[in-house]
Amino acid sequence: MIVVGAGPGGSVAAKVAAESGLKTVFFERGRKPGEKNSSGCGLGPRMWREFPEMMKKLTPEVAPSLRKAACVVNHYLNKDMEEIAIEMYYPTESVTYEPAKSFITMNCYRSEFDPWIAGIAVEAGAELRTSVLIKDLVKDDKGKVIGVQTEKGEKVYGKVIIGADGVISTVAIKSGLNPRWRPDQITLVPQYDFSADRKKIDQMYGPDGLLADAADGIWYGTNFPAAYQVIFGDGFHIGLGSWMGQWTANPISFLNKLVSCKPFQRMIKAIDAKPREVQTHLLPWTQEPVRTYTDNVMLIGDAGGFPCPLEAEGVFPAMETGKLAAETAIKCIADGDTSKQALKLYEEKWKKASVGIEFQAGESMQTLWRHLMFSTQSEENSMEWFIPLWHELRGGFYDWSEPHIVRLRQIIKKAQEYLPQAMTFFSKYMMPVLTDAMGDQISLMPQLMKLMEGMRPRPKKK
Ligand SMILES: Cc1cc2nc3c(=O)[nH]c(=O)nc-3n(C[C@H](O)[C@H](O)[C@H](O)COP(=O)(O)OP(=O)(O)OC[C@H]3O[C@@H](n4cnc5c(N)ncnc54)[C@H](O)[C@@H]3O)c2cc1C
Structure with missing residues (x-):
């Protein structure tokens, strides 16, 4: 089995396949997984619910940036960018998954999370090949995908190819499953990363801090799209996004408006934060995933448009679809049939799973x-x-x-x-x-x- 991409989705797919004894190789264009320290750092409780054995190994020893967000703090700004309300929410009584009563997300930089989770796939026996950009798919004379081609021209053949290569997915484009996103399916998200003094963050956002364990924040205003703040051990992200085609000015200008307003500057001062990195990413935010399988090919995670339609949580959906795609590959390879008729099983699986249930209200939630x-x-x-x-x-x-x-x-x-x-x-x-x-x-x-x-x-x- 070939997996293109060693993000959370690709690593889980590689792990599950390798554990079953399939010869599995996963390719990563970066020098290491998570080299591009992108976002997707708020890890939701479904990851612990569905992958308990694995997730209990994610500790501050392997991921020093890890910080629990036991609650979320909402900031409301009026049209003059004055803060007129702050509210905090801990999980409510109706939450049934017991561990989720103590946290909303666990926050961890992807430069730590991605290498960690790829390491688990390697431990399970998958071969990780880094610094390899997959440029094309290899097809047989009937046009069916039978392998991948690297930037250097090397061809690698596999019975099943999993596209785990994120939002601009070579596998999705070259297989014809998703040649191009429509502007209403994709958002552009500029984001600043700030470093901050760990002790000062603790004083403000730590368990005994002023805003006890409120390591997730949302900033709402009338003249910028809602912005999320994800707080880590020694820093935080602030970012905002909107669909392509919906921006009326340079996206960074909206972020600058927020970051330079008085209440935000007050917070920066209180925790002694310093700007560290500017990042701009694309993120699929769709009403329904794209077509996710064809002969010998399946798409998972961002490549398939799986981030949740309400808040675009994407790490768990990538991991869950990675697991389901690998399970499908294991069965279909064993049965000797990896045609699209056989791989339809993958779609049946994800539609019944947590990610599929989420998309039952995909249209109404994304529209809201x-x-x-x-x-x-x-x-x-x-x-x-x-x-x-x-x-x-x-x-x-x-x-x-x-x-x-x-x-x-x-x-x-x-x-x-x-x-x-x-x-x-x-x-x-x-x-x-x-x-x-x-x-x-x-x-x-x-x-x-x-x-x-x-x-x-x-x-x-x-
Ligand atoms: C700004 C922002 C904030 C977000 N916040 C959150 C959040 O708080 N919580 C959350 O759950 N989700 C969040 N998301 C969504 C989340 O980041 C993604 O949904 C998630 O990373 C998808 O995982 P993936 O494995 O499908 O793809 P990715 O994480 O994108 O991994 C794809 C991997 O494939 C590699 N690759 C790509 N093309 C090739 C190629 N041709 N050859 C070889 N390797 C290749 C890439 O280098 C990358 O390592 C956020 C997204 C953005 C942009």
Whole structure:
């Protein structure tokens, strides 16, 4: 089996195949996996849930940048880039996977994570060939893929070829599975990496810090797309993205607007942070994966468009699809049939798995995000009413200048100003997500009816 790419997806595919006894080689264009210290550093709990044996070995000894994000801190900025609200969220009571009650993500630089996970595949018996760029696919006279060709012209043959080569996937392009992304399937994400004093980060974001264990942050504003902040042992990332074709100005200018605003600068000062690296990446953010298999070929992870449609979490989907593709290859090679009819099994597997379930609401979730957090550069700009409305509803009561009942009336009156946009938004973009989520099993109607009954006017006290 040949795997192109030694990111998280390729390494898991190589590991699973090698463990089963398949002769497995995986190619990496970098001098080592993770050489390009790209993002994708917030590791979600599904990785521990689905790969417990492996993930328990990811410790600060092998990955010094590892930091737990037990909660997320949201920052809200108004149109003048003033911070008008901060809120923190720990996992809620409805979380059923017990370990996920103690963390939202574990954060780790990919320059540490990728070599570590590739090492596990090598331990399992896979051959890792670094500094090898796969330039083309080798095809037989019927046009079926039978191998890969390196930049230096070497041809390597395999029964199954797995495209784990990320967003600009040579395997996807040359096999014809995905010759080109549409602009609405792909985002451009500029990001800054800052180094910071470990002790100062601990004081702010550590377990006993001011914002206890809040090593994930989201910055919301009305004039830049929502930005994520991922905090590590000795630094942090701040980045933001939007779909190609949706940018109205240089993407970096939006990031600069955020980074230079007062509240952000305050945070930088508090933890003594220094800019370390500028990165700009592409990230598939799709309503559904592309066609993921053909004769002798399967696409996994970013190459297949698997990052989740709501938040583009991509590391776990790459690992899960890597595992499923390798399991499919093992069976099909053993059966002596790696035709596309046989490899359809891969699609059946991922559709039933966690990643496939995620895409059952792919269209509604991606559309919701597009029209909220990332609508800031369009005329629609939902954040212009969302932020003040949220602020009013959550924070309006913290005011002693009037009797509380008067304040409540003022809040309701103000909130009503935003209702036309909010209601349109709710029915257009929120309802489809709720409908997808509820299916036939849950109905909110009885509770809603009860609520309406309780809203009848009460007799006034004399
Ligand atoms: C800015 C940003 C932030 C993100 N944040 C998160 C996050 O917090 N959490 C999360 O889960 N996901 C996040 N993602 C998504 C995540 O990074 C990806 O979904 C994930 O890395 C996909 O894994 P992969 O193995 O499919 O591909 P990749 O990680 O892209 O790995 C592909 C590998 O293939 C190699 N390669 C490519 N072409 C060739 C070739 N022709 N020959 C040989 N080798 C090749 C590359 O060098 C690379 O090592 C983020 C993405 C971006 C861009």
